[in-house]
Amino acid sequence: MMMMKGEMWSNLGSTMAAIMFTYAMFRQYFPPQVQDYIFRYSKKLSNLLYPYIHVTFDEYTGERMKKSEAFSAIQNYLSDKSSSNAKRLKADVIKDSQSLVLSMDYNEEITDEFDGVKLWWSANRSTPKTQQFSFYPAADEKRFYVLKFHKRDREFVTGTYLKHVMKEGKAIAADNRQRRLYSNGAGQSFHGPRGGTTWTHVSFEHPATFETLAMDEKKKKEIKKDLLKFSNGKDYYAKVGKAWKRGYLLYGPPGTGKSTMVAAMANFLNYDVYDLELTTVKNNVELRRLLIETSNKSIIVIEDIDCSLDLTGQREGKKKKKEEKSEEGTDPISAMSKNEERKESEVTLSGLLNFIDGIWSACGGERIIVFTTNHVEKLDPALIRRGRMDKHIEMSYCRFEAFKVLAKNYLDIDSHPLFGEIERLLGETDMTPADVAENLMLKSDDDEEDEACLESLIEALKAAKEEARKKAEEEARLLKAEKEEKEREEAEKEQSGKENGKLEAISAQEVKENGVVH
Numbered sequence: 001m002m003m004m005k006g007e008m009w010s011n012l013g014s015t016m017a018a019i020m021f022t023y024a025m026f027r028q029y030f031p032p033q034v035q036d037y038i039f040r041y042s043k044k045l046s047n048l049l050y051p052y053i054h055v056t057f058d059e060y061t062g063e064r065m066k067k068s069e070a071f072s073a074i075q076n077y078l079s080d081k082s083s084s085n086a087k088r089l090k091a092d093v094i095k096d097s098q099s100l101v102l103s104m105d106y107n108e109e110i111t112d113e114f115d116g117v118k119l120w121w122s123a124n125r126s127t128p129k130t131q132q133f134s135f136y137p138a139a140d141e142k143r144f145y146v147l148k149f150h151k152r153d154r155e156f157v158t159g160t161y162l163k164h165v166m167k168e169g170k171a172i173a174a175d176n177r178q179r180r181l182y183s184n185g186a187g188q189s190f191h192g193p194r195g196g197t198t199w200t201h202v203s204f205e206h207p208a209t210f211e212t213l214a215m216d217e218k219k220k221k222e223i224k225k226d227l228l229k230f231s232n233g234k235d236y237y238a239k240v241g242k243a244w245k246r247g248y249l250l251y252g253p254p255g256t257g258k259s260t261m262v263a264a265m266a267n268f269l270n271y272d273v274y275d276l277e278l279t280t281v282k283n284n285v286e287l288r289r290l291l292i293e294t295s296n297k298s299i300i301v302i303e304d305i306d307c308s309l310d311l312t313g314q315r316e317g318k319k320k321k322k323e324e325k326s327e328e329g330t331d332p333i334s335a336m337s338k339n340e341e342r343k344e345s346e347v348t349l350s351g352l353l354n355f356i357d358g359i360w361s362a363c364g365g366e367r368i369i370v371f372t373t374n375h376v377e378k379l380d381p382a383l384i385r386r387g388r389m390d391k392h393i394e395m396s397y398c399r400f401e402a403f404k405v406l407a408k409n410y411l412d413i414d415s416h417p418l419f420g421e422i423e424r425l426l427g428e429t430d431m432t433p434a435d436v437a438e439n440l441m442l443k444s445d446d447d448e449e450d451e452a453c454l455e456s457l458i459e460a461l462k463a464a465k466e467e468a469r470k471k472a473e474e475e476a477r478l479l480k481a482e483k484e485e486k487e488r489e490e491a492e493k494e495q496s497g498k499e500n501g502k503l504e505a506i507s508a509q510e511v512k513e514n515g516v517v518h
């Protein structure tokens with residue numbers, strides 16, 4: 001046995017030596033043109049015998065070394081496949097340090113199968129020679145993916161498979177992306193390099209969805225359809241030559257879920273939210289800059305638009321009212337500086353209109369602009385005309401349909417013997433979803449507590465109904481008193497008019513008879 005092994009090694013050694021010798025002779029005695037010719041044809045021959053095609057996807061492309069979209073999409077696509085497929089994995093942190101994503105390690109290969117076609121992916125990196133033994137990754141290290149497939153599948157891979165990889169990869173990226181809530185509000189903002197406020201962000205984690213939103217089902221479906229049509233409408237907007245944006249006006253009394261609706265919209269579309277506080281924006285130039293800084297796939301919200309902007313061009317409103325309250329008791333110097341800050345406010349209606357549909361709104365796509373208001377009647381028609389605010393959504397008081405959603409959310413019940421009475425009372429009384437929800441907040445988990453919550457809601461509805469009745473009576477009484485007062489005034493006027501007329505007639509008669517002028 002030992003003999004055989006020894007013989008084998010000596011044979012291998014002499015074969016290697018013969019190959020090296022032949023190669024050296026070849027390099028020495030064949031002219032370079034002939035060498036080239038032989039290499040080319042030997043490569044062609046091996047291509048004929050080797051049935052696979054390799055495609056390389058580099059991380060950076062072009063002269064300006066821009067990160068390749070294809071590389072990122074493949075990375076996401078493969079991270080999904082490799083966690084179950086590859087033997088050696090790399091872990092990365094995503095979603096603002098909240099979760100781990102596994103992807104295949106370098107020099108690892110995984111097999112993918114799509115529509116019955118088998119393909120192989122490998123992750124690679126090429127390191128400059130000087131850095132090869134360094135522990136740390138080299139700054140100019142090149143990372144790339146290689147896709148291998150049989151040459152008979154060339155058309156399928158280039159036409160169908162790669163499109164599928166791109167689409168899936170982008171969808172995974174959108175799912176993994178941690179969404180953000182941006183704000184330019186006072187207190188959270190800082191003064192940027194050019195002065196003025198700029199956006200600061202926190203991660204957006206509002207749990208509201210269309211499922212938990214208490215609203216008429218038909219209306220919800222219609223809004224979801226509209227949102228989907230918008231987010232899938234890139235080609236449509238390009239075709240009709242319109243900026244890819246859509247305006248929503250949400251109006252209704254406080255506590256009917258306008259802010260909750262914005263959160264549900266953002267969660268539904270997976271968009272970021274920009275909460276634009278107009279009262280802290282100095283002027284139209286700053287407003288324009290803030291808009292340019294927003295990213296696409298975002299919802300820009302201006303809450304209580306009627307309070308944020310005086311439609312004659314002077315800003316006042318929510319902030320002013322809040323400050324007026326808080327100024328009672330503050331020192332005169334800080335009150336003075338707040339007044340000065342207010343005087344600097346110069347955002348005008350035309351600035352805002354420019355913001356919505358001027359040339360600036362076309363500087364990026366896929367943006368939704370939402371205005372919320374408790375007083376739609378106060379808004380300038382120019383601000384909310386169709387084309388600017390494409391969809392007007394009324395957020396109304398809680399009716400039975402909406403109540404059922406809240407009962408499911410808060411108590412996890414679909415029906416209850418007390419539902420009948422609640423349906424009747426909700427039909428007769430205006431109560432906001434916020435107030436209904438407040439009554440459904442559980443103190444403990446047991447079934448009796450459900451009943452106690454529903455009973456407390458019935459009591460609250462009865463009290464609200466009684467209050468509304470008293471208010472209506474009081475209003476009717478005031479109206480009647482006002483009407484009577486008016487009638488009395490008119491009667492008095494008529495009476496005094498008649499008396500004046502009589503006096504004038506007597507005077508005229510005296511003048512005629514005596515020729516006396518008083």
Ligand SMILES: Nc1ncnc2c1ncn2[C@@H]1O[C@H](COP(=O)(O)OP(=O)(O)OP(=O)(O)O)[C@@H](O)[C@H]1O
Nearest residue numbers: 212213214253254255256257258259260433434437
């Ligand atoms: N339609 C609704 N569906 C589910 N929850 C709601 C709804 N409306 C109100 N709520 C509850 O009431 C709270 C207050 O609602 P929200 O802030 O969305 O109302 P709003 O109309 O924006 O009020 P405001 O005009 O005062 O800003 C929410 O946190 C939510 O829990």
